[in-house]
Amino acid sequence: MSAQIIYGKQISDSIREELKVEAESLKQKGVTPGLVVIIVGADPASQVYVRNKAKACEQLGYYSEVVELPADTTQERLLGLIQQYNGNNAIHGILVQLPLPKHIEEKTIIDAIAVEKDVDGFHPQSVGNLMIGDDALLPCTPHGVIELLKRTGNHPAGKHAVVIGRSNIVGKPVAMLLLHENATVTICHSRTPNIVELARQADILVVGVGVPKMVKQDWVKPGAVVIDVGINRMDNGKLCGDVDYDDVVDVAGWITPVPGGVGPMTITMLMANTLKSATRTLR
Ligand SMILES: Nc1nc2c(c(=O)[nH]1)N[C@@H](CN(C=O)c1ccc(C(=O)N[C@@H](CCC(=O)O)C(=O)O)cc1)CN2
């Protein structure tokens, strides 16, 4: 038996249709959602992501600005720019594309973004709000994972969700979101001794570790939902996930491909956050 494939691109497209309608109605009330994306340096992959964020804004009728800064931009200059956008009423979301050049401290930059404009959901106050279940701008990729599950009828409530990976941007927030959805959550990481045994207990297995094709067929309970958050570039130039797709597809009940699974949801959930932030200004 072969797993049902979770096509993130299709789900992402349908969410964008919904967002476009909501944005139109917000615009009728006098508020056009606005996003600024700031990129420092010329990393080719980052440039593609930034371009795709601007394109998504255009597609949904948002206002957007892209600020491209040279790699030797000082931290002070970047902080000054963030302060400027914190006070700009046309902008509801501020996103600084990561990674940043080494001489700039990521944490200092993220902390400087006004929490109400933190559409990446990386600010410590956003993280705290997520933790205690307060209304928060949710981190985009983890939020995308939850949407993929719900929109394929794989509701986490009552399920055992096993998360492999404990990063601040994927593992920890996705675990917290699954918990808020009433899953029973186990977090595994590089020091978990019985990781295969635990993974095999998962009804929902979410993997985000950055190790190409780590998860094999014997890690997966037959029929489980397997969500692969990894994006790894192989020597042949192709992308692969942290799950060995060809191996696991025969045992899983549902599986996300890489590319075309979780990845496309990231920018769509950014659009959702920007709309949410803009909508809050009506209050
Ligand atoms: N400030 C941020 N920086 C970074 C984030 C982020 O959410 N905020 N995430 C990544 C990059 N990223 C968006 O910025 C991103 C990564 C991947 C995708 C995506 O659609 N991936 C596709 C494959 C694309 C390809 O062919 O290369 C997929 O998986 O299907 C979108 C956005 C790091 N930085």
Ligand SMILES: [Mg+2]
């Ligand atoms: Mg096979």
